[in-house]
Amino acid sequence: xxxxxxxxxxxxxxxxxxxxxxxxxxxxxxxxxxxxxxxxxxxxxxxxxxxxxxxxxxxxxxxxxxxxxxxxxxxxxxxxxxxxxxxxxxxxxxxxxxxxxxxxxxxxxxxxxxxxxxxxxxxxxxxxxxxxxxxxxxx
Amino acid sequence: xxxxxxxxxxxxxxxxxxxxxxxxxxxxxxxxxxxxxxxxxxxxxxxxxxxxxxxxxxxxxxxxxxxxxxxxxxxxxxxxxxxxxxxxxxxxxxxxxxxxxxxxxxxxxxxxxxxxxxxxxxxxxxxxxxxxxxxxxxx
Numbered sequence: 001x002x003x004x005x006x007x008x009x010x011x012x013x014x015x016x017x018x019x020x021x022x023x024x025x026x027x028x029x030x031x032x033x034x035x036x037x038x039x040x041x042x043x044x045x046x047x048x049x050x051x052x053x054x055x056x057x058x059x060x061x062x063x064x065x066x067x068x069x070x071x072x073x074x075x076x077x078x079x080x081x082x083x084x085x086x087x088x089x090x091x092x093x094x095x096x097x098x099x100x101x102x103x104x105x106x107x108x109x110x111x112x113x114x115x116x117x118x119x120x121x122x123x124x125x126x127x128x129x130x131x132x133x134x135x136x137x138x139x
Numbered sequence: 140x141x142x143x144x145x146x147x148x149x150x151x152x153x154x155x156x157x158x159x160x161x162x163x164x165x166x167x168x169x170x171x172x173x174x175x176x177x178x179x180x181x182x183x184x185x186x187x188x189x190x191x192x193x194x195x196x197x198x199x200x201x202x203x204x205x206x207x208x209x210x211x212x213x214x215x216x217x218x219x220x221x222x223x224x225x226x227x228x229x230x231x232x233x234x235x236x237x238x239x240x241x242x243x244x245x246x247x248x249x250x251x252x253x254x255x256x257x258x259x260x261x262x263x264x265x266x267x268x269x270x271x272x273x274x275x276x277x278x
Contacts, residue, residue, distance in 0.1 A: 018213055020159035020206055022169035025220070029202035030161035030169040033218055033268075063168035067159055074157055079172055081164070129172075 002082075002124050005039060009078045009130045012068045013039040016103045021046060022065040023057035030065075031057065036099040037068060043122040044080060047096045050089075050117040058084045058121055066123065076132025080125040092118035141221075141263050144178060148217045148269045151207045152178040155242045160185060161204040162196035169204070170196065175238040176207060182261040183219060186235045189228075189256040197223045197260055205262065215271025219264040231257035 019037035022030045033054060038045040044066060048055050058064065062084040070076040096118050100109040158176035161169045172193060177184040183205060187194050197203065201223040209215040235257050239248040 018208065020171055020173075022161035022171045022204055024167070024169060027202075028163070028167055029220055030163060030204040031218070031220055032159055032161045032171060032204040032206040034159075034206055034208050034213065034216055063166075065161055065169040065171040067171040067173055069157065069173050074173065077173055079170070081168055081170055 001126060002042070003080075003126055003128045004042075005044075005078065005080070005125060005128060006130050010039065012070060012078055013037060015071060017068050017071050019044075019046065019066045019068045021054065023054045024061040024063060025053075025057060026060070035066075036096075036103050037066070038095070038099060038102075040122075043085070043124060044082070045095065046121045046123065047092060047099055048119055048121065049113070050119055055087075055119060059087060064123055070132065073132060077130075079129045079131075080123070081127040082123050082125040084121050085124045086122040088120050088122075089117060090120075092120040095120050140265060141181070142219075142265055142267045143181075144183075144217065144219070144264060144267060145269050149178060151209055151217055152176060154210060156207050156210050158183075158185065158205045158207045160193065162193045163200040163202060164192075164196060165199070174205075175235075175242050176205070177234070177238060177241075179261075182224070182263055183221070184234065185260045185262065186231060186238060187258055187260065188252070189258055194226075194258060198226060203262055209271065212271060216269075218268045218270075219262070220266040221262050221264040223260050224263045225261040227259050227261075228256060229259075231259040234259050 067079040096109040157173045206218040235248040
């Protein structure tokens with residue numbers, strides 16, 4: 001059952017706020033890494049390269065969690081749990097360039113590794129928690 | 140098997156950098172939330188209140204993941220996977236006040252809820268990844 005990202009928190013995708021993405025390792029334990037994030041109105045979109053740990057995790061175990069804190073107020077944040085419903089290479093190169101523009105202000109993603117295959121992951125939010133922003137709230 | 144936090148990244152615990160903690164829901168899916176973090180030389184310490192989702196998750200399923208990005212350079216970060224090896228109420232009130240000092244600059248945690256029982260969670264890092272800090276690296 002999908003749950004929408006509240007309108008009042010969609011601004012977090014318009015600013016260069018990192019997401020923190022949890023995926024599941026083969027033993028079921030969680031791994032968290034910072035990621036660039038995007039939102040298409042329904043799906044949270046992240047981008048990685050084929051063969052990385054989080055890529056392998058999401059292909060095998062689609063359940064993920066992610067949080068995004070407001071750079072202007074770290075006590076205002078969005079946290080979602082959901083599932084990766086699609087992994088695609090189509091448009092993934094253009095998408096990492098779009099993210100590089102948002103996060104770095106450059107037209108081309110500068111850290112490409114020769115031979116790497118970029119992938120875009122579509123995360124359907126199923127449970128969304130939005131909070132903020134009293135300092136210390138939630139601790 | 141414990142793995143130490145590299146000396147060169149321990150400064151992340153000296154500044155008010157949020158951690159992003161992944162715990163496991165009853166269905167095994169990951170939940171991520173921002174948390175205040177501390178380090179005692181061996182364990183990563185977090186603090187929450189009894190009965191919260193992450194408290195219930197860590198009591199039932201001790202595997203966690205956490206990342207901490209450098210507020211001065213978000214592409215420099217520490218990510219650890221490990222296990223909660225102890226949950227204690229002893230010293231947890233003083234510990235949340237210590238964290239309030241570090242994160243908010245105040246002597247007393249200002250968001251206490253009457254009746255809540257504070258707990259301190261000791262996380263033993265088992266796999267540590269430290270990276271940084273070229274912009275875009277890891278995406």
